[in-house]
Amino acid sequence: MVHEPRSQTGLSRNSDTEEIVALAELDPESWSAILAPRLAYFAAVARAEHVTRAAHQLQAPQSTVSRALVRLERDLGVDLFARHGRTVSLTAAGRTFLATVERALGEVERAAESVRADADPESGKVAFGFLHTMGSETVPSLIREFRADHPRVRFTLVQNYGEWMLEHLRSGELDLCLTSPVPDAPDLVARRLDEQRLRLVVPEDHRLATRKRIRLAEAADETFIMLEPGYGLRRITDDLCAEAGFRPRIAFEGEEAETLRGLVAVGLGVALLPPPAVPRKGVVELTVTGQRAVREIGVAWLKDHPDTPPVAAFKRFLLTRKGRLLSFSPAGV
Structure with missing residues (x-):
């Protein structure tokens, strides 16, 4: 019976020929797609200096962690670990790699926490754009009224002209915007809210x-x-x-x-x-x-774009202001 070669730690080296060929043909810029799923396993084993303990901490099968490490070393073409029976320690290359991996994983964790926080129904964030002429009275009053029921929701406020805001809706930098004229575009949804006499x-x-x-x-x-x-x-x-x-x-x-x-x-x-x-x-x-001689004011958002709970709540609030958006303005409409 012929056995596959094994590493010093007993980690199975499943030499999948098709995967090796595919890796050889990858553009170096695509390596992240192969390496990324294995980095958390590598960092956990490096910290624990033991595959079994790391697998337990990760709540993953030991065999999965072992295969991930073997493939990671094979893909990089360097030994990241020195094997000592059931324990492992980092090689010089492994220590160099770990420093960067931990920074990268830290950035991913912070990014994940940020997007989770922004989507939180109670304290999430709304990126809201509006015309310059609405900045002194209209928007402050709207936000004050909305936050009476949603006191912890945060806002990123952007003042600019209409076309600029629509482009930033399309790029995902804004969630909603108040603009004029009310846009008519196939990739946007817009609702007329009010009008001002010029x-x-x-x-x-x-x-x-x-x-x-x-x-x-x-x-x-x-x-x-x-x-x-x-x-x-x-x-x-x-x-x-x-x-x-x-x-x-x-x-x-x-x-x-x-x-x-x-x-x-x-x-x-x-x-x-x-x-x-x-x-x-x-x-x-x-x-x-x-x-x-009027200008219509409307709210616009990107069509078929999923809303986070705070964005959905603020959108509903704005739509209830139809015909009353500017009613508090001391100059009238």
Whole structure:
């Protein structure tokens, strides 16, 4: 009877020819797929200096641990252990390898703890994006109300423009976002929650400042201050001006609505903006008539993407705010 060769510890060397051929053909960058499942076994045996005790600690069959070690040494092409009867000790190569393996396993453990913590129903995390104009009043009030029932849920808050947030939804960096216009894309789910009336903002000494209402066409000859292309409000403004029969003459482009309002206040032009959280001196805000000058606010998330419990809870909360999302705003809607 022919027996397979055995190591000094009696660990069986199952020389599976097909596996050896497959390993030989692997790109070195793919070795992690072969080595990774065996690293925890290696670290446990290195700490215990005994295969049986390590297997008991791991709650794994001794034969499974033994085979994993033999294959690990064979795949690396080095001896990681010196054998002393029923005990083992690390070789110089084994000590070098163990130092890196323990760091890697520690990182994996920390990553596992982190994702488990983020998914915890009571104290998990929500990555939430929203428009700059919603940062001073709307979002703080929403989170305060939500945390009345979920006091330990944590938030990562990100302010940016709509298209940026949608890309970060797609990449998985955001769970939910409040944006405008409400997106219509096959890979996203979006629900309209509320709308804001847009106002024509003019300097307080402007020729139109004594008016309360205005048709946008009456501002066709004005110099406009707008958000940069790519912002949802910029697209809405361009569309409303086109509907009113003119193409606006643009003097300044910016990234934040209150900065635009400040430029209006010093007489550099007019702007079509949502109402401010706090009224600003130096400007008059006129109601636009003759067309539906509004921006819709919606919540969006990635289609078919599973929610953690805290994300699901916050999503349900936002959906219950339909028609009331901005109801607490001191400037109104």
